[in-house]
Each structure stands twice: as C-alpha cells, then as structure tokens.
Amino acid sequence: MSALVIAEHNNITLEPTTLNTITAAKQLDEDIHILIAGHMIYQIADIATKIDSVTKVLLADNIIYAHGLAEPLSSLITEIGHNYHAILASATTHSKNVLPRVAALFDVAQISDVSNIISNDTFIRQIYTGKALEILKSKDNIKIITVRSSSFKEAKNTGGHAIIETVSNKNYSLCSSFLSRQINKSRRPELITSKIIISGGRGIGSIENFKLLEVVADKLGAAVGATRAAVDSGFATTDMQIGQSGKIVSPELYIAVAISGAPQHIAGISDSKIIVAINKDKDAPIISIADYFIVGDLYQILPELVTELNK
Amino acid sequence: MKVLVAVKPVIDCDVKFLIKEDNSRINFNNLKFIINPFDENAIEEAVRLKEAGKVSEIIVVSIGPSQSKNIIFTALAFGADRGIFIVNEDTKLQPLAIAKLLKIIAIRELPAMIIAGKQSIDDNLGQTGQMLSALLGWSQGTFVSKLIINSTNVEVIREIDNGLETIVLSLPTVITVDLRINKPRYASLSNIIKAKKKPIDILSSIDLCNDISPHLITLKIEELKRHKFGINLANVTELIDKLKIKVI
Numbered sequence: 187m188s189a190l191v192i193a194e195h196n197n198i199t200l201e202p203t204t205l206n207t208i209t210a211a212k213q214l215d216e217d218i219h220i221l222i223a224g225h226m227i228y229q230i231a232d233i234a235t236k237i238d239s240v241t242k243v244l245l246a247d248n249i250i251y252a253h254g255l256a257e258p259l260s261s262l263i264t265e266i267g268h269n270y271h272a273i274l275a276s277a278t279t280h281s282k283n284v285l286p287r288v289a290a291l292f293d294v295a296q297i298s299d300v301s302n303i304i305s306n307d308t309f310i311r312q313i314y315t316g317k318a319l320e321i322l323k324s325k326d327n328i329k330i331i332t333v334r335s336s337s338f339k340e341a342k343n344t345g346g347h348a349i350i351e352t353v354s355n356k357n358y359s360l361c362s363s364f365l366s367r368q369i370n371k372s373r374r375p376e377l378i379t380s381k382i383i384i385s386g387g388r389g390i391g392s393i394e395n396f397k398l399l400e401v402v403a404d405k406l407g408a409a410v411g412a413t414r415a416a417v418d419s420g421f422a423t424t425d426m427q428i429g430q431s432g433k434i435v436s437p438e439l440y441i442a443v444a445i446s447g448a449p450q451h452i453a454g455i456s457d458s459k460i461i462v463a464i465n466k467d468k469d470a471p472i473i474s475i476a477d478y479f480i481v482g483d484l485y486q487i488l489p490e491l492v493t494e495l496n497k
Numbered sequence: 498m499k500v501l502v503a504v505k506p507v508i509d510c511d512v513k514f515l516i517k518e519d520n521s522r523i524n525f526n527n528l529k530f531i532i533n534p535f536d537e538n539a540i541e542e543a544v545r546l547k548e549a550g551k552v553s554e555i556i557v558v559s560i561g562p563s564q565s566k567n568i569i570f571t572a573l574a575f576g577a578d579r580g581i582f583i584v585n586e587d588t589k590l591q592p593l594a595i596a597k598l599l600k601i602i603a604i605r606e607l608p609a610m611i612i613a614g615k616q617s618i619d620d621n622l623g624q625t626g627q628m629l630s631a632l633l634g635w636s637q638g639t640f641v642s643k644l645i646i647n648s649t650n651v652e653v654i655r656e657i658d659n660g661l662e663t664i665v666l667s668l669p670t671v672i673t674v675d676l677r678i679n680k681p682r683y684a685s686l687s688n689i690i691k692a693k694k695k696p697i698d699i700l701s702s703i704d705l706c707n708d709i710s711p712h713l714i715t716l717k718i719e720e721l722k723r724h725k726f727g728i729n730l731a732n733v734t735e736l737i738d739k740l741k742i743k744v745i
C-alpha cells in the first residue's frame with residue numbers, strides 16, 4: 187500500500203506547501219501518489235510527475251473540482267482512498283475544510299496539524315495554544331493527516347518520473363456552489379513559508395503606520411503578518427492573521443511590533459527561531475518569549491529601522 | 498426555519514492545570530466550564546437571525562460531563578429557546594464521536610441549519626462541523642465570517658488562507674463560524690431568569706450511540722517551556738548588528 191498526498195493548487199500552479207507534505211509522506215512510505223483535482227490542470231500534472239519520490243499522479247479534471255468545494259472533493263478522495271494506508275495534506279484552510287469529511291466518511295479519526303512523525307501510527311502535535319506537545323497513536327487502518335508545513339522541508343521538484351492516471355468520481359452531490367473569491371495578492375513571500383516575518387498589533391494605531399511595516403518588510407524580503415486585534419481594527423486583511431485561529435508560522439526571524447503577546451497569538455509564532463519584540467511596555471508578555479527586544483515607541487523606532495536598512 | 502447550535506464546554510485555564518504529573522490529560526472534576534468562544538458567536542448569529550424573522554426556533558445542544566451543564570443555561574440566557582444536554586462522563590470523546598452524536602440529534606430535530614464553532618480553544622482540531630456535514634450528507638460552509646439567508650439557500654463568506662470566498666449552500670446545511678461573524682451580547686438579568694424556565698432535554702451519550710470510543714490514544718503530553726531571557730537592546734543599530742550575525 188502507498189501513501190496519498192492531496193495537492194493544493196489554484197488550477198495553474200502547485201502550492202509549495204504540497205512539497206512539504208510530500209516530505210512528511212516519505213516518512214510513512216516509499217511509494218507516494220499525489221492527487222490533483224481541479225479543472226484544466228494538465229500543466230500542474232506535468233510538474234507533479236517530476237517531484238522527487240512521487241510515483242503516480244492521479245488526475246481528476248472536472249469543472250466540479252475547479253474551486254475546491256468540499257463536498258465533491260471529499261467524496262472523490264473517499265472513493266479512491268481505500269487503496270492507501272495514509273492520506274496527507276498540508277494544514278491549510280483548504281484541507282481543514284475537506285479532510286475531516288474524508289475521515290468521517292471512512293469512519294476514522296483525523297490527525298490534525300502533525301509536526302513530527304514518529305512511526306506509521308504515532309505522531310506529535312501541539313495542543314493548548316502551543317503550550318504543550320501531545321504524542322498520540324492512531325488505531326485506524328487509514329490515517330488521515332494534516333501536516334504543519336513549516337515542520338517539514340520542501341521535497342525537490344525534480345528527479346521524479348511519475349506516471350499519470352486519470353480518476354473520476356461516480357457519486358457526488360452538488361449541494362454547494364462557488365460564487366466568487368477575493369484573493370489578496372501580495373508580492374511578498376507567503377506567511378507560512380516565509381523566512382522572515384514582521385507583524386503588527388493593535389498598537390500600530392493606523393493603516394498608515396501599518397504601511398511602515400511594509401516598507402521594512404520589503405527591505406528585509408519579509409512577509410507581513412498581524413494580530414487578530416490588528417485585523418479587527420482594519421489595519422490588515424484576515425489572511426494576514428497569525429495565531430491560534432489564524433496562521434501558524436515558523437520563520438527564522440519574527441519581528442513583533444506593538445504586539446502584547448496574548449497566548450492566542452503566541453500559539454502561531456512559538457516555533458520561530460528568533461523573536462524580536464518592539465514594544466513600549468517592558469512588561470508586555472511578548473518580551474518574555476523574545477530573544478531580543480527594544481522597549482520604546484514604534485513611531486520613533488520604525489522610521490529609524492527604515493533609515494538603518496537603507497544604509 | 499429551525500436552527501441547531503452546537504456548543505462545546507471548554508476549560509479556559511493555565512496549561513499547568515491541564516497536564517497531570519504522569520503526563521496524561523487531567524480529569525475535569527471540579528473545574529468550571531465556559532462556552533467555547535466560537536460557539537458564543539454561533540449562538541449570537543442564530544439569535545440575530547431569529548430577531549430578523551428568518552429563524553423560528555433555536556435549539557442548543559452540548560455534549561459533556563454533568564458538571565458542564567451550566568453552559569446550557571448560559572446559552573439559553575443568550576436567547577436560545579431550548580436545550581439538549583448529552584451527558585458524557587467518559588471524557589474521551591473525539592470529534593468523530595461528537596459528530597456521530599450530533600448527527601443523531603440532527604436526525605431527530607431536522608433543523609434547516611446547524612451552526613457550530615470553527616474550532617475549539619482547547620484541542621483546536623476544528624473537525625466536528627465538517628465531519629457532521631459529511632455524515633449527514635448536507636452542504637457545508639466553514640470558517641464563516643458573514644451569513645446571508647435567502648429563500649431557498651444560504652450565502653456565506655468564508656475566511657480562506659489567501660483572502661475571502663463566497664459560496665452558496667443549499668439547505669439543510671452545516672456552518673462553522675469565526676469570531677469575526679458578530680460580537681456576542683451580554684445576557685441580561687431578565688434573560689438569565691427566563692432561561693431557568695426554558696426546557697432542557699437530558700440524554701446520555703451511551704444510550705444514543707454505542708460507537709463513540711476513541712480512535713486516537715494520547716501516549717504522552719509534554720509541557721513546552723517557552724520562557725526566554727531575551728536581550729534588551731538600546732536601539733535599532735544594536736538590533737541590526739545582532740540580526741546581521743544571525744540572519745540577514
């Protein structure tokens with residue numbers, strides 16, 4: 187039996203997190219298949235055949251998969267999934283939407299947000315807003331797994347020689363339909379894979395000040411993140427939210443500007459290698475998890491940072 | 498339209514109290530339960546829809562140990578009409594089991610819509626709504642920050658990784674909500690008094706379903722120590738010097 191990876195894509199390009207998931211799958215099996223379900227996706231299928239360790243590309247090309255709606259996609263995965271002992275996807279909103287359905291249809295548990303694979307049935311994940319690790323064992327014969335991308339390296343996208351097989355879905359119901367999508371296009375790196383992130387909190391105070399973060403980000407080649415409070419204040423968009431109910435990140439360098447460090451925010455950043463806090467309050471909780479901190483006013487510090495980086 | 502809201506009892510306290518000496522999970526004896534924050538938004542949304550005349554009845558359902566029953570009263574005080582409390586003294590209910598129990602209630606009550614939270618603050622799995630939708634064969638809208646009821650369907654805006662998505666769901670449907678969907682109200686004193694008179698059905702998990710045993714076994718829980726003694730830097734120049742050595 188092999189392991190199946192569910193590819194994430196926008197019908198044109200493959201999301202890089204799919205490559206991290208392949209690395210996780212390699213720890214479970216040597217024979218890895220990848221499912222690409224979408225519409226007009228031949229280009230991606232071709233790219234996928236070259237990924238290291240992938241032996242088979244399952245191609246489901248149908249308009250019903252074009253927008254990744256959960257109901258048809260989960261019944262497709264359930265129909266083809268019987269042949270696998272593990273089905274993996276990255277822990278993105280896309281698979282969090284789809285995979286629990288697959289698990290329920292197989293009558294098995296889903297193992298969410300896995301950061302370490304110990305053996306074929308034993309996994310590690312973080313619980314309690316990242317304050318504890320849970321080592322758990324699955325009793326199911328099919329393991330449905332979402333993978334924390336930042337915990338696994340990207341697989342090489344060269345060297346593979348997979349064959350392509352087309353698959354389709356016999357039973358599905360169309361009980362939902364796609365209307366529109368508003369994509370917040372950013373020329374900066376993706377938050378979940380970025381090496382450097384600079385984030386702003388409610389203390390930033392205005393959209394204009396938030397723009398200063400963007401200037402610094404561009405100097406550093408960084409992605410820009412935000413707290414829930416900053417998003418709710420209208421300084422940043424929802425897709426920029428980091429934390430327990432937003433994105434989980436693990437950059438080499440995380441710069442937290444005017445962020446207090448609530449446990450729900452820390453839950454999303456605690457795997458960062460180096461945390462830098464800039465805060466006017468020396469007792470802010472973020473200071474207690476920072477490697478470096480500057481106590482001071484962002485109105486003074488951010489412009490200085492821009493000047494220094496310009497040198 | 499009848500709406501079922503799933504509310505989860507959670508414990509909001511320091512992790513030290515959640516892990517036992519032998520690295521297993523705590524017993525929930527003597528701890529105070531609150532409503533999972535996302536589920537407060539779920540109740541609020543149902544109440545607003547009722548106030549707008551779109552919803553006729555709100556039923557809250559919760560599964561938990563007997564000492565978590567207080568959260569049903571809280572939900573009723575927020576404006577739900579009646580409650581169903583499924584007592585489960587064995588603490589190891591996993592999302593699939595919760596979804597199976599909720600499915601049984603859904604089939605009994607036949608609501609047009611079930612609203613749940615997008616995740617819970619303790620285990621943070623965010624699976625229950627999706628599993629329930631799949632088991633029922635109903636449509637699904639997850640991570641919802643806006644919900645509009647039309648005559649024959651529901652339109653939802655979902656928060657996705659790179660922006661927002663609007664989809665249309667035919668009824669019946671299962672929705673999971675984000676905190677941004679609304680701002681829950683405080684229960685007024687008169688509503689708290691009224692809640693005491695509202696009907697609550699008390700059922701037992703074992704009587705409802707014999708297939709709720711855990712599929713995942715916790716072998717060990719380890720507390721992660723995050724505290725660092727960071728270096729206080731005087732200015733930006735010092736910061737850049739440090740970072741030059743380390744990363745940039």
Ligand SMILES: Cc1cc2nc3c(=O)[nH]c(=O)nc-3n(C[C@H](O)[C@H](O)[C@H](O)COP(=O)(O)OP(=O)(O)OC[C@H]3O[C@@H](n4cnc5c(N)ncnc54)[C@H](O)[C@@H]3O)c2cc1C
Pocket residue numbers: 386387388389390412413414415416427428429430431432433443444445446447448449450451454464465466467470482483484485534535618676
């Ligand atoms: C169920 C639930 C889920 C949640 N999920 C998330 C989540 O996913 N992500 C998340 O981030 N939050 C989440 N939260 C919210 C979280 O609890 C905090 O409210 C939030 O993180 C606070 O954001 P903040 O640090 O930006 O704001 P605040 O806590 O208001 O902190 C602002 C900081 O800015 C500093 N400051 C102000 N002015 C200046 C200045 N001029 N110069 C320098 N420093 C300044 C202040 O000293 C303060 O430390 C969640 C909450 C709940 C209940």
Ligand SMILES: Cc1cc2nc3c(=O)[nH]c(=O)nc-3n(C[C@H](O)[C@H](O)[C@H](O)COP(=O)(O)OP(=O)(O)OC[C@H]3O[C@@H](n4cnc5c(N)ncnc54)[C@H](O)[C@@H]3O)c2cc1C
Pocket residue numbers: 322502503504505506522523525533535536539558559560561588589590591592595612613614615616617619620621622623624625626713714715
């Ligand atoms: C490996 C493992 C070990 C566990 N061990 C324990 C343990 O020792 N003790 C223990 O008490 N629990 C244990 N649990 C159960 C766990 O605490 C949760 O109750 C369960 O996993 C539900 O998942 P969640 O809270 O992440 O739900 P989510 O899927 O995140 O919840 C989403 C929504 O589903 C609905 N919902 C979820 N649960 C309920 C409910 N009970 N009643 C009504 N609606 C609900 C709510 O609307 C909620 O907002 C364990 C779970 C796992 C996976």
